[in-house]
Amino acid sequence: MYRVDYEREDMVIRVPRRLVDAESLSRFLGDVTLRSLLESTEHVETARRMERQRRLDQIPKGIALLRNPDYNKGTAFTEEEKDALGIRGLVPPRVHTIQEQMARVLENIRRKPNDLEKYIFLISLQDRNKTLFYRVLLENIEELMPIVYTPTVGEACQEYGHIFRRPRGIFITPDDRGRIVSLLRNWPHKDIRIIVVTDGERILGLGDLGADGMGIPVGKLALYTACAGIHHSRTLPVTLDVGTDNEALLSDPLYIGVRRPRLRGEEYDALVDEFVMAVQHVFPGALIQFEDFANRNAFRLLQRYRHRVCCFNDDMQGTAAVTLAGLYAALRLTGGSLKDQTILFVGAGEAGLGAGELIVSAMIAEGALPEEARSRCWFMDSKGLIVRDRDDLSPHKRAFAHAHPLVADPAEAVASLRPTALIGVSGQPGVFDARVLKAMARVNDRPVVFALSNPTAKAECTAREAYEHTDGRVIFASGSPFEPFEYRGRTVRTGQGNNVYIFPGVGLGVITSGARQVTDEMFFVAAKTLAQMVLPEDLEAGMIFPRLSRIRDVSLRIALAVAHVAYRDGLATVPRPEDLEAHIRSLVYYPDYENYV
């Protein structure tokens, strides 16, 4: 009897010994791909040959191979492959290594006149050769993340219709009601584990970009692969194109989306509901990440689905975890405990309130009473401080309304509340002006200031401003990266407080354990793990997050912590492997060329 290990790592099938010849074995196996034979007798060679032939049969041949980004290797096909796959003469004679190809890619990128051109080049590479795209991204993550992700992805979304080359992901419109299952079935890959979905209404801090927001799910999923090693064929970007209220887009002849005002109310909810249920049907158990929905829908959708399906909202929960991690790391510099901090959020939306709730739980875990914990988190929105006397507060905001006079000026709020940490999630550039920063420096030895709004142009202040107006005493992080700069004779390198440190690892932990739900506890352990991974030398240099070059390790550790929670809390559906870490490691994809012959 053979023990056969299939592509679905959790499946072992017993093959009866009577299936001695390749043909009957092949019939028995159907179209499942045989990955390796672990135990066998005299038929190992036959089965291996059969597997090689089956693999070769799957691979497109001739010019179709060079046009297929899943299989294309560009100039890296071997001499044997050129003959076996019918491409001799269709590629140049010289065979390059992937390292040589990466050098060419980097030379091209660095030659581009601006970041948008770099984005176009990189996305075109993703269209031609995915292995090379992900390898270059992985090995040059510090240089290239600002291109495929914030800030450049924001500019790319603003120009999406104008720079459009090839479609990517699935677009679902109101006209698709009743047929979303069939749209999902059109996707070429069948084993989807992670879906990032947006309706484009709040793309970063840039507002309603309609269907052009597709750049965000595409970018986030590229990071799932680069940062956590989740194979790209298991990911799916989705845009619910429900129209846009952005007049400039509606009148732009090159806009790619449906030209209609945004769908609202029951019809909107019904479309989202059909989508979520269609995912359960076509890709059962896939993790759905809600991304960049506007405030008015985000809270409601998370509430509706978080206990029913495997999903989370990245802007609320992912951002919450990275913010909490930043605070924990800052405490390693300032001393003291979280429950004794006073935190002022400027911005009381998805990101701010999500972070507030997680911080309250973390303070309670340290022994604070719930009311005590809440009283340490203060919020400002566009109308000023969130206080008890206001009668315009949503229930989410009211949970943080404390007794205080209404103050509209953040500098005044800082002077009055004396926060130890100031967190910007308002999407309003310049809100942390010299007065605000100086006020923070007056009431703290080491003021903690996070300007988390994206993209860079929306940051509440720049890294340099934060240093200059606090005599260099600030502990700073920003949602989008700032270049290192010279300050009083030393090079300051600040950290990026962005949910990219969280969602890839959480996703990896969830899909490897087969978690049925994504819980707040998972984000809590993700935050703790992330903060622990900040090295003393990072802190020394001014960084309260690990260098991005360590992101794969960070994601792996977070995945492990998240999977532990899934097993401990009875949420896992994959049997617990003996060695969880080895199991997760074995599933991590490293982009390298496969030998086809």
Ligand SMILES: NC(=O)C1=CN([C@@H]2O[C@H](COP(=O)(O)OP(=O)(O)OC[C@H]3O[C@@H](n4cnc5c(N)ncnc54)[C@H](O)[C@@H]3O)[C@@H](O)[C@H]2O)C=CC1
């Ligand atoms: N660094 C990161 O990982 C993340 C950053 N963000 C960024 O955070 C920003 C906000 O995102 P969401 O919370 O989802 O948006 P949201 O629309 O839900 O909330 C924005 C909040 O800012 C408030 N606000 C507007 N103008 C203000 C002003 N002048 N003063 C004080 N408050 C003001 C609004 O009243 C609202 O409460 C965006 O720029 C987004 O890119 C969001 C998620 C993750």
Ligand SMILES: CC(=O)C(=O)O
């Ligand atoms: C980073 C992110 O998710 C945002 O700015 O929306």
Ligand SMILES: [Mg+2]
């Ligand atoms: Mg987002």
